[in-house]
Amino acid sequence: MRGRISIKLKMTLWVAAFMILTAGLCLGLVLMISGRVARREAVSVLTITAREQVSGVSLADGQLILDEDFSFYKNDVYFLLYNKNQALLAGQTPPGFSVSTPFENGVTRLAEGEDGNFYVFDLWIPSGWEDGTWLRGVMRAADGGQTEHQILAIFSLIMPVVILTAALGGYLIARRALRPIEQITMAAESISGGKDLSRRIGLRRGKDEVGRLAAAFDQMFERLEQSFEAEKQFASDASHELRTPTAVIVAQCSYLEKYAQQPEDYKEGVAVIHRQADKMTQLINQLLDMTRLDFGTRKLNLEEIDFSAFLTAVCEEEDTGERGISISMDIPGGIRANVDESLFSRVIHNLMENARKYGKEGGWIRVSLSCGEKTVILKVEDNGIGIDEAHLNKIWQRFYQVSTSRESGAGLGLGLSMVRQIVHLHGGEVSAESRPGEGSMFTVILPKPGA
Ligand code: ADP
Numbered sequence: 001m002r003g004r005i006s007i008k009l010k011m012t013l014w015v016a017a018f019m020i021l022t023a024g025l026c027l028g029l030v031l032m033i034s035g036r037v038a039r040r041e042a043v044s045v046l047t048i049t050a051r052e053q054v055s056g057v058s059l060a061d062g063q064l065i066l067d068e069d070f071s072f073y074k075n076d077v078y079f080l081l082y083n084k085n086q087a088l089l090a091g092q093t094p095p096g097f098s099v100s101t102p103f104e105n106g107v108t109r110l111a112e113g114e115d116g117n118f119y120v121f122d123l124w125i126p127s128g129w130e131d132g133t134w135l136r137g138v139m140r141a142a143d144g145g146q147t148e149h150q151i152l153a154i155f156s157l158i159m160p161v162v163i164l165t166a167a168l169g170g171y172l173i174a175r176r177a178l179r180p181i182e183q184i185t186m187a188a189e190s191i192s193g194g195k196d197l198s199r200r201i202g203l204r205r206g207k208d209e210v211g212r213l214a215a216a217f218d219q220m221f222e223r224l225e226q227s228f229e230a231e232k233q234f235a236s237d238a239s240h241e242l243r244t245p246t247a248v249i250v251a252q253c254s255y256l257e258k259y260a261q262q263p264e265d266y267k268e269g270v271a272v273i274h275r276q277a278d279k280m281t282q283l284i285n286q287l288l289d290m291t292r293l294d295f296g297t298r299k300l301n302l303e304e305i306d307f308s309a310f311l312t313a314v315c316e317e318e319d320t321g322e323r324g325i326s327i328s329m330d331i332p333g334g335i336r337a338n339v340d341e342s343l344f345s346r347v348i349h350n351l352m353e354n355a356r357k358y359g360k361e362g363g364w365i366r367v368s369l370s371c372g373e374k375t376v377i378l379k380v381e382d383n384g385i386g387i388d389e390a391h392l393n394k395i396w397q398r399f400y401q402v403s404t405s406r407e408s409g410a411g412l413g414l415g416l417s418m419v420r421q422i423v424h425l426h427g428g429e430v431s432a433e434s435r436p437g438e439g440s441m442f443t444v445i446l447p448k449p450g451a
Contacts, residue, residue: 008174015170049075050137059127082134117141180210197225237399245276286414304449307337314348325359330368337376350415355382374451383439396420
């Protein structure tokens with residue numbers, strides 16, 4: 001049931017319920033105040049009128065004398081006169097009033113009658129030494145019914161209008177506020193239903209909650225599209241890269257079946273197949289590693305280590321190859337960093353392997369380490385063939401290779417993309433500077449531990 005009511009209806013019902021509650025409270029308050037005011041007014045009319053009447057009553061020789069302006073019924077007050085023994089001298093008891101109500105001089109009080117309550121106010125009017133008259137004012141205590149009925153009638157006329165207006169207002173506000181959400185839902189549905197990843201919500205709204213939600217959704221769709229495109233590109237590149245060695249193996253097998261006769265022919269053919277199979281294994285392993293890092297199945301094992309010692313050890317293990325390339329190191333001791341050793345040795349290895357692969361005969365590689373205020377900076381430089389400006393931004397893409405000829409043999413176009421992936425996982429940045437024909441410099445910046 002809960003989920004079936006739309007938010008719009010819920011908001012409308014809430015506003016209406018709130019209005020009904022507020023109106024109920026107001027009504028209660030108005031009735032209470034109006035009752036009190038009416039009571040206070042009645043009491044003051046009773047006492048004032050009674051005090052005015054006093055001057056019109058006198059007693060001479062036991063005879064009651066009333067002025068002309070004395071009236072037994074004035075301002076809704078009945079007046080009764082009693083002698084000192086509380087026997088009625090003049091006036092008519094109002095119907096329903098109990099005659100046995102005790103006397104109390106100058107005090108207004110409520111007395112219960114047969115068919116309702118009465119306010120009673122007595123005044124003792126002395127005469128001579130010991131004689132006097134009791135003036136009793138009696139007023140029917142209004143049950144407030146009339147005023148209350150009037151108030152209730154006004155409320156019952158106004159309230160439905162107010163509640164309906166509030167509910168309608170609530171509904172319109174809710175509809176307006178929720179319209180962008182409907183847009184978001186429609187965009188999300190069309191993306192998931194029609195697989196149109198390029199669609200965006202495109203709400204041109206300010207910085208309110210819904211505007212931010214729409215912007216966050218658009219960002220999410222953007223990233224979804226990007227990663228979907230990247231996946232597609234990756235799958236097509238991977239299959240393309242695997243096709244080359246597979247095609248060579250198939251061609252080599254056909255050749256051997258048709259033409260090979262001597263054991264040397266077979267040996268040669270098997271060596272070609274072996275090389276291609278090695279390349280495939282290398283490719284598959286690298287793809288697997290990258291996928292594991294992408295999907296987080298290979299967790300980072302970060303540890304604060306003596307990075308200077310680690311870098312020196314990894315560089316010393318590097319093979320300079322047969323091209324007479326020398327490696328020099330400028331690594332000051334004691335620089336520490338938070339790294340996953342086995343992953344980071346891949347970063348150093350890939351950068352140095354590239355420097356060697358794309359270096360000149362008899363060239364050099366320089367590895368240097370330094371410390372910024374909050375960073376640890378590693379540089380791998382070479383004086384090799386360099387990279388043209390046009391390619392510099394693209395070398396980080398998977399399978400991107402500046403030269404598509406496979407003369408150098410070993411390249412897969414995955415080394416730098418893995419370098420960047422691992423450095424990013426360490427919270428760092430990597431960049432390249434290069435001059436074609438002069439050499440290249442790769443810079444890795446890592447956050448300093450505790451910085
Ligand atoms: P590859 O397996 O081809 O080396 P990488 O991703 O490691 O793949 O590098 C991508 C491309 O960047 C290489 O094909 C190469 O053209 C260029 N490159 C990388 N490092 C260097 C370097 N030190 N000197 C010149 N070119 C480089």
